[in-house]
Amino acid sequence: MSFCHDVINVSCVKSNWSNDTRATLYSLMVLVILTTLVGNLIVIISVSHFKQLHTPTNWLIHSMATVDFLLGCLVMPYSMVRSVEHCWYFGEVFCKIHTSTDIMLSSASIFHLSFISIDRYYAVCDPLRYKARISILVILVMIFISWSVPAIFAFGMIFLELNVKGAEEIYYKHVHCIGGCSVFFGKTPGVLAFMTSFYIPGSIMLCIYYRIYFIAKRQARSINNANQKFQIGLEEKNGISQSKERKAAKTLGIVMGVFLICWCxxxxxxxxxxxxxxxxxxxxxxxxxxxGYLNSTFNPMVYAFFYPWFRRALKMILLGNIFQKDSSRCKLLS
Known part of the structure; x- marks a missing residue:
């Protein structure tokens, strides 16, 4: 048995995995980190560079991509070493900073998903008043809340040691050890973290997407009824509306499925x-x-890779066309 620290009595126990197992785990985690960084960086560059993409919705997606990029850059590499080695080599103060940043960015990513669902609700269910309701100011407020609330919650919880409140004896006697950096919650702080970071934003997403789907379904039926009334291209129009309905259901299913599978x-x-x-x-x-980290890896795929504009932007970035004069004015949206 090997230990993380010289003082064996108070040291955490190091992982006893073989070198091959460690190499495999490091390889998989590095792949996840690189995919997270590249995917979200492309979203950031696309929305920042192309002027046609400077819309309120896309700035919300840009902010979420920034959160996910920072998670892959600032949090995942240190978590990788901790997960494989079962040891923390970066000091106790940085452990608190890392844990706070981890909780903050993970929660901020979920908050962004929740606000994106609100944005999509008004776009689909109230398109005539969408621009009046979802202005750039409203989006900036959403972005501010998505960053500030998780930051206050995470850093306050960890640096004031509120996460161990009510379970101090268990934590310091049986969990805490030198060379470790575990995320620990007592009963009340655990419920609070669950409600703040997952249950409330997740419930908002679930309710809104559920409503979007049924309103989209109702709209498709209204189109069908109108077509039946006028008897113009009935079969073809029915096929189109049914196709849109299936596509909407599939997209919403992917959005909620990825979120729930990753974080639940x-x-x-x-x-x-x-x-x-x-x-x-x-x-x-x-x-x-x-x-849970994988949600940040999949976010650019779910929220950007499905859009045609993103595929066009990706092609221009890979070919280096964004360095050409006036490339920022290129039309990506038809």
Whole structure:
């Protein structure tokens, strides 16, 4: 048995995985990190560079991509070493900074997803008043809330040690050790983190997308009824509306499916662990944290790769055409 620190009595135990296992884990995690960085960086460059993409919705997507890029840049590399080695080599103060930044950026990413769902609701369900309701000022308020609330919550929780409140004895006797940096929550802080970072924004997303789907379905039926009344290209129009309905259902299913698959297991374990006397293995918790990180990897694919403008922007970036004169004025939207 090997230890993270020289003082064996108070040191965390190092992982006993073989070198091949460690190499495999490092390779997989580096791949996730690079995919996260590249995907979100392309979104950031696309929205920043092309003037046609300077819309309120796209600035919200740009802000989310920035959050996810910073998560891949500032958080994931250190989490990778901790997950593979089961040791923290970067000091106790930086542990608090890393944990706070991790919670902040992960929560901010989820907040952005929630606000994007609100933006999509007005775009689909109230298109005539969309521009009046979702102005650039409203988007800036959404972005400000998405960054500030998670920052205050995360740094306040960790630096004031509110996350261990009510479970100090268990934490300092059985969890805390030199050379470790675990994310720990007591019962009340765990429920608070679950509600703030996952349940409330997740419920908003679920309710709004559920409503969007049924309003889109109703709109498709209205089109069908109009077509039946006028008997103009009935079969062809029905096919188009049904196709749009299926596409809307598929897109919303992917959005919610990716979010729930990535984050639900981690937050469920976080909120239940204190109530089952912290019997959930740390290794499982690490795996679930990385599942959560994958949401930031998939976000640019879900929210940008499905758009034709993104594919055109990607092609121009890869070919180096963005360095040509007036490339920022290129038309990406038909």
């Amino acid at each position: 297991p981690f937050f469920v374990c976080t909120v239940t662990d204190p109530f089952v006397e912290y019997t959930i293995p740390p290794t499982l918790n690490d795996v679930l944290i990385w599942f």
